[in-house]
Amino acid sequence: MGNSHSIGISEEVYPRLSLESPASIVFGSSADVRGGVLKSKRIPERLRCQPQIFLAVHESDLDAAARKGHTSEEYAKAVKEANTTDEHPLHKFYKTQSLQYLGEETDRESVPIWIAGYNNSSSEFEDVASSWIEHIQRAISDINEAVPGLNLHTVSEKSKAIIKMAGNRKKSCYTMGRILSGGSAEIYLYSGWNNKKRTSCHELLHALGFGHEHQRPDRDYSIEVGSDTSQYMKLDDLYGVTRFDPYSIMLYPEDEKYLRRSGDPVWFTKPSHELNVKMSELDKMGVNNLYRPCTRTGYSPVIGSTGLFYCGRYIGVQFSGKDGYCGPDNGVNCPACRALKTDRVVALWEKDKWQGWTGAIYCGSYFGVQCEGHDGYCGPNNGPQCPECYKEFTP
DSSP, X not given: OEEOOOOOOOOOOOOOOOSSSSOEEEOOBTTBOOSOEEEOOOOOGGGGGOOOOOSEEEHHHHHHHHHTTSSOHHHHHHHHHHTTSOSOHHHHHHHHTTOBOOBOGGGSEEEEEEETTSSOOOSSSOOOOXXXXXXXXXXXXXXXXXXXXXXXXXXXXXXXOSXXXXXXXXXXXXXXXXXXXXXOEEEEEETTOSOHHHHHHHHHHHHHTEEOGGGOTTGGGTEEEOOOSTTTSOXXXXXXXXXOOTTOTTSOOOBTTEEEOTTOGGGGGOOOOOOOOSOOHHHHHHHHHHSOOBOBTTBOOEEOXXXXXXXXXXXXXXXXXXXXXXXXXXXXXXXXXXXBOOHHHHHHHHTTOEEOTTSOEEOOOBOOOOSTTOOSBOOSSSSOOOHHHHHHHOO
């Protein structure tokens, strides 16, 4: 599928948005939810049953991932059911995000990547411009770090690769094929392209099986598309695997081709219209669910005192007062560990509780305004926890 983007630069932020009303939204960085406050109207009742767009995976790739053991059968079934029900999208996502079982290092999906002109030569493919190489290497490293079930690595022999990357003289970058359903993929990169780091990751995620959020069949609640080109048309075979994420690297920039719909309150969390340049936390959740977490050097998670998995890696401060590490015994965990099912996860679901995009446990209930900008609700995505959920979080 072709990708020809307008270019922008953005720093990701993760402000608060309550599922319930009234929505007082705090803008800040992912490390600190303090900041200015934008007050919106009460979230419409229709939102409780209205479909939204998600990070999306092709149906054939979801089936192939389950068949090959990269994702659980339980997860594949839950995703399909979630995409055919009128239940609120947040509830759909939180019910599907932790259905994986930890694999061994031998279970990791090996993804050899051949880059034309990089320690090799080929008459069949145009060489990738040297200015791309460091960005491709960074994208490979970022995906491997975020997704322990994957092992992306470069090879010098084209015959050994399942992803081939080549230059493109036309002013576009695009991916043909997907490795799960098709067995291989080819990525073409224009030498004069701006924002090469972002595009390297974006195209690799296409090759791994992920589509554009703005091409979901149920996109109309959140965006209004004014283009009927192949890059913007709806794709009926896409399944949502996360809740709608305005910070996803798989979302095109906002321009005359599509506009925000004011009825979807999630847009209040993103005042900027700039292009997303790195994987969001929810992107990482989606990829870890298609390629289940596996042990490897640097990733050996254990169940902590909370009953959740922790690996001890630094993941960045998700909100004020936390040290930015996944555990190592309690507190927030990384997207990879969050994808793993435990008895404690099941017990939380039975109490109608879940982990939001920060990794903290929430119930969505009203417990009073705790600080400036807080709407008084426990989550449901980020921000303060109610006392009962805090006890669940650090027993």
